[in-house]
Amino acid sequence: MSRLIVISNRVSVPNAAGAAGAQGGLAVALNSALREHRGIWFGWSGQETAEFTGHLDMQRNDGVTTATIDLEPQDIEEYYNGYANRTLWPLFHYRIDLTEYDRNFGEGYERVNERFADSVLPLIEPEDLVWVHDYHLLPLGSILRGKGVKNRMGLFLHTPWPPTRLLASLPFHERLVASMLEYDVLGFQTTEWLESFLHYVQKEMGLKVNLDNSIDYKGRRVIARAFPIGIDYAEFSEAAASSEASEAHHRLKSSVRGRKILIGVDRLDYSKGLGERFESFSRFLADHPDMAGKAVLLQIAPPSRGDVASYQQIREDLERKTGHINGAHAEVDFVPIRYVNRGYPRAQLAGFYRAAEVGLVTPLRDGMNLVAKEYVAAQDPEDPGVLILSQFAGAALQLKDALLVNPHSIEHVAETIKRAIDMPLAERKRRHARLLASIRDEDVIHWREQFVKALAGKDREGANASHEATA
Numbered sequence: 001m002s003r004l005i006v007i008s009n010r011v012s013v014p015n016a017a018g019a020a021g022a023q024g025g026l027a028v029a030l031n032s033a034l035r036e037h038r039g040i041w042f043g044w045s046g047q048e049t050a051e052f053t054g055h056l057d058m059q060r061n062d063g064v065t066t067a068t069i070d071l072e073p074q075d076i077e078e079y080y081n082g083y084a085n086r087t088l089w090p091l092f093h094y095r096i097d098l099t100e101y102d103r104n105f106g107e108g109y110e111r112v113n114e115r116f117a118d119s120v121l122p123l124i125e126p127e128d129l130v131w132v133h134d135y136h137l138l139p140l141g142s143i144l145r146g147k148g149v150k151n152r153m154g155l156f157l158h159t160p161w162p163p164t165r166l167l168a169s170l171p172f173h174e175r176l177v178a179s180m181l182e183y184d185v186l187g188f189q190t191t192e193w194l195e196s197f198l199h200y201v202q203k204e205m206g207l208k209v210n211l212d213n214s215i216d217y218k219g220r221r222v223i224a225r226a227f228p229i230g231i232d233y234a235e236f237s238e239a240a241a242s243s244e245a246s247e248a249h250h251r252l253k254s255s256v257r258g259r260k261i262l263i264g265v266d267r268l269d270y271s272k273g274l275g276e277r278f279e280s281f282s283r284f285l286a287d288h289p290d291m292a293g294k295a296v297l298l299q300i301a302p303p304s305r306g307d308v309a310s311y312q313q314i315r316e317d318l319e320r321k322t323g324h325i326n327g328a329h330a331e332v333d334f335v336p337i338r339y340v341n342r343g344y345p346r347a348q349l350a351g352f353y354r355a356a357e358v359g360l361v362t363p364l365r366d367g368m369n370l371v372a373k374e375y376v377a378a379q380d381p382e383d384p385g386v387l388i389l390s391q392f393a394g395a396a397l398q399l400k401d402a403l404l405v406n407p408h409s410i411e412h413v414a415e416t417i418k419r420a421i422d423m424p425l426a427e428r429k430r431r432h433a434r435l436l437a438s439i440r441d442e443d444v445i446h447w448r449e450q451f452v453k454a455l456a457g458k459d460r461e462g463a464n465a466s467h468e469a470t471a
Ligand SMILES: O=P(O)(O)OC[C@H]1O[C@H](O[C@H]2O[C@H](CO)[C@@H](O)[C@H](O)[C@H]2O)[C@H](O)[C@@H](O)[C@@H]1O
Pocket: 010, 023, 024, 025, 026, 027, 029, 134, 158, 159, 229, 304, 305, 366, 367, 368, 369, 370
């Protein structure tokens, strides 16, 4: 079995103090993948240094070897807060209104990708498979090729891929996409984003896409496919059965004294549709006076990317909105929205999910959304809760037995909350069983195996398997 070199923006050392608190989906998925494969996870430590030295901090924890570098404040500002999270992230989430184009961001992005390449280069051995993650590192493969790396290299994009006309607004978009074609495998969360990408290379670059969705470019064949990411079902089920989970379940249940619980768990990000969600819950309360004082929305929202102005703005907007809605619907002994700006370990989250009759996952745009899958996996199969899921989350292409909603339609989501609360047990069980089967079968291990197989060039005959599974 070939060794894996996994490269992502941030490396989350497993079981490090605080790591379980507010890990994103990528970190959760990769820790589990790396335990299975010997190999190295390389990336930014999350720390800053006055002057970049390229020093590699190598560690081995809980079966995972990590190699990290520190970055200079200017790197972090221009690459992470800048090009990654003020330019690409909003653009890839269809928020052209929030997308900033600044030459310094572009230069910082190139510089840090160069620094990543120079630092990881000595770790790469001839037979290694190189697996790069996400929008922070789109040109890394091309830079590594320029430094003589001949290994098989793949990129998995965790976010959506935007429509061609949106992407065309990005200065130097052609160069960025051309650099991606230096990878051997390009992976997307869903067929929707895959098709957007293929549309771009045909319309903007005049390239031909083969029947198996491969692209011949500069004498090499690039495979483009959908690989929907899953959760670590076995690990999550174990966490859900832990005493930590049952304590969390009990703590939440006893605090609401018989009221229905709706739960949302999201990084505090404008893409997650939290404002629209709160308004939908408020509309539900206004439309159903008989529900007054009988339903609580618990929203867990750990702060994210707090140095970026649009994230500071969404935080302020949500504080105002929560205050307004609670002011309108609260009673002397009751507050309808419990809005919590901190992260919880996933074992506790599992207990909270299980306590909630409704899971509200309503992003305006989301690459996948692992919370939707965790909510289902945490339910009691004999008395499961109902998942309300945005049609604009990548997860909606797989989780068709959820109640799918348009998160922009406050009325529709409000009505769907009522439908979820009133849903008979037999229908809840039927929907839950189907959702659970797909979450269990298409878990993170399946995702990793499919991607690594394609990366190793061993799956030519099954090129469209995942694609069709999500179509
Ligand atoms: O590292 P941060 O800036 O704090 O952000 C956390 C992660 O957010 C994004 O997650 C995406 O990946 C998930 C797993 O594939 C997916 O379910 C979700 O829809 C995506 O938004 C980001 O893409 C990651 O790089 C970050 O680590």
